[in-house]
Amino acid sequence: MIRMLAIILGFQLAGEVISRSLDLPLPGPVAGLIGLVGACILRPRLADAIRPTATGLLSHLSLFFVPAGVGIVAHLDLLRTHGIGLAVAVMASTVLAIAAGALAFTAVARLTGTEEPQALKDQGRE
Numbered sequence: 001m002i003r004m005l006a007i008i009l010g011f012q013l014a015g016e017v018i019s020r021s022l023d024l025p026l027p028g029p030v031a032g033l034i035g036l037v038g039a040c041i042l043r044p045r046l047a048d049a050i051r052p053t054a055t056g057l058l059s060h061l062s063l064f065f066v067p068a069g070v071g072i073v074a075h076l077d078l079l080r081t082h083g084i085g086l087a088v089a090v091m092a093s094t095v096l097a098i099a100a101g102a103l104a105f106t107a108v109a110r111l112t113g114t115e116e117p118q119a120l121k122d123q124g125r126e
Helices: 002-021 028-042 044-059 061-074 076-112 117-122
Strands: none
Touching: 002 028, 002 044, 028 044, 044 061, 061 076
């Protein structure tokens, strides 16, 4: 398990180094994950070896929310003062992000011509 954790963290470190050295607009862990996926595709035995460790990590993923919970408790006075504004900002940005994603998807579908004709009939646009 320690060897597999070292491999996973090694890919994360490599991604961080690549992301920072090439000044990529991509977080290092994401670049490392892309490298890990590529390595698992090229070497399926690596994927089989990493699978139990990765499954174990994912089963305890909720532990990563502990620091956020501690931060909320530590800043309760700030939340009392600005909580409503923060909640409105989070909700509004979520709605805007979903709308932007839907509009981008629709625009790309139109540009590439991959809209389904049946879906257009159902919406009355054909």
